[in-house]
Amino acid sequence: MQFRTFMDQDREQLIVPDVRNVLQESIENLKCELDMSWLGIVKKNIEIVANEVKTVKHTLDVTKAMKKGLEQDNLTPEQRGELKSLVTETKTKGADKDNFLFKVRGPIGRRRIVEFPKKVPPLN
Structure with missing residues (x-):
């Protein structure tokens, strides 16, 4: 703090x-x-939001991967070969019959080819 002083009749007085x-x-x-x-608070909050966005993005990616049914990564070589042969058989059957769709269905190890009509008849 600075104080101002002045001389008043040889006395020093301190002024407020x-x-x-x-x-x-x-x-x-x-x-x-x-x-x-x-600034520190804003930086911390930005980092928190960025981490949350990364977490949500990762969760969405995992969910999408699960919805796609990426079982191929979990299959043994024999199961992959079996699935591949069923898919090729399905494609050849689909090429032979124009009125039906063929799909591979069933759990791993017990897959089978299912036949669907291409056009569903109207319900009257």
Whole structure:
């Protein structure tokens, strides 16, 4: 703090500190501290949001992969060969008969070819 002094009949008197300057300095210091803390808070929140977005994106990717039914990664070489032969057989049957669709259905190890009519007759 700065004090102003003046001489009055050989006596020094202390005048009340210049309050305005002191207040301005303290307000400026407070503003700087608030800005620094505010920036820190914003940076932390941005990092948190980015991490949450990554987590949600990963969860969605896993969900999409599960919906696609990517069983191929879990199959043994024999099961892959069996599935491949069933799919090729299905494609050849589908090429032979124009009125039916053929699909491979069933759990792993007990798959079979199922026949569907291409056009469902109307219910009257």
